[in-house]
Amino acid sequence: MAHFSRTVPxxxxxxxxxxxxxxxxxxxDFSQCCAHCLLHEFWAGGEHNFELDHFRPVSRFPGRERDFxxxxxxxxxxxxxxxxxxxSPDLQxxxxxxxDLCRDDxxxxxxxxxxxxxxxxxxxxxRYTILLLRLNSEHLVRLRAFxxxxxxxxxxxxx
Numbered sequence: 415m416a417h418f419s420r421t422v423p424x425x426x427x428x429x430x431x432x433x434x435x436x437x438x439x440x441x442x443d444f445s446q447c448c449a450h451c452l453l454h455e456f457w458a459g460g461e462h463n464f465e466l467d468h469f470r471p472v473s474r475f476p477g478r479e480r481d482f483x484x485x486x487x488x489x490x491x492x493x494x495x496x497x498x499x500x501x502s503p504d505l506q507x508x509x510x511x512x513x514d515l516c517r518d519d520x521x522x523x524x525x526x527x528x529x530x531x532x533x534x535x536x537x538x539x540x541r542y543t544i545l546l547l548r549l550n551s552e553h554l555v556r557l558r559a560f561x562x563x564x565x566x567x568x569x570x571x572x573x
Contacts, residue, residue, distance in 0.1 A: 531557065
């Protein structure tokens, strides 16, 4: 089962603000969490540290710039790390892709080692995504281990 579900049908936005007009709807669909590292706004410094990520980069998929379903909520770090990266056709032929938690089941791609916070790849897609987005950076690993030790989740605020 996918981690995130998207609003259906896509919301209609009126105005000249471009794709950024979708921001409140995308933020809601992603439960105020980064689509990639899963950090909630609370743990990532607040809403102002989040951006709209074109999951399929506009540089490679120009027709998807205002496609609501191509807009993902991402923390600044993940969005700037990902930028316009996309697996090459050769990698895609071998089944390598960015893990898409709007379609993919987290547990089919990753195993979280709670004892040390490391995200283990279970698929080549997960291996690619972890390396590309640095999902096992020291900061994320330490945060995940801390959360596990203290019994809370990083994809929700501390209540």
